[in-house]
Amino acid sequence: MPIRIRQHVNPLSRKFQQPIALPNWQEVYAQSDRPWHLDIGSARGKFLLEMAQLNPELNFLGIEIRQQLVNAANQTRDELGLTNLHYLFGNMNSSAKILLESLPENSLKTISVQFPDPWFKQKHHKRRVIQPELVQILVAYLIKDGQVFLQSDIEAVAGEMRDRFAANLQLIQQHSTTWLDPNPLPVPTERELYVLNQNLPVYRALFKKSEVKH
Secondary structure, X not given: OOOOOOOOOOOOOHHHOOOOOOOOHHHHOOOOOOOEEEEEOOOOOHHHHHHHHHOOXXXXXXXXXXXXXXXXHHHHHHHHXXXXXXXXXXXXXXXXXXXXXXXXXXXEEEEEEEOOOOOOOHHHHHHOOOOHHHHHHHHHHEEEEEEEEEEEOOHHHHHHHHHHHHOOOOEEEOOOOOOOOOOOOOOOOHHHHHHHHOXXXXXXXXXXXXXXXX
């Protein structure tokens, strides 16, 4: 029976301000010293399930603010016997630093943020996941030549994410056009497939981290 969940949860509510409960990474991953891919807002986790099977040389970590989805995704991971994948329940905007500093040093290779909750009303924009403070922390822990991949089917949301990452001087946009096409990743998300099947556009951006600027 499908899991019924609320489509949106308010990340600013008190219960989502608690720090992420961090596991022992050496117990979670077969080889915790591999390069890591961090997916922020992993939803049901199907994207990472496929990516982890296609790329056994990488570790994949999904952060999701809806506990039921995290539990179900980890159960599926266990059923498949994957040892390079884990899902965590938590709010990146309240836990980014404590999470990223717990990872092996110089291991964060790729970050993806795909179809985040749009929070259309102006008064709710502060609930959007990509805030300037989060960008600063993410880029600080990203390795040199590491990449940030963003996509949304809402142009205003994609544009805000792109502009906030573009404002960081350590990042270089990897495409000369406003939006990137096609998707450089080998696995589409469920939302991406739904949007493309409706013949609607997806707005994407890709950045690479350059030399650290002092």
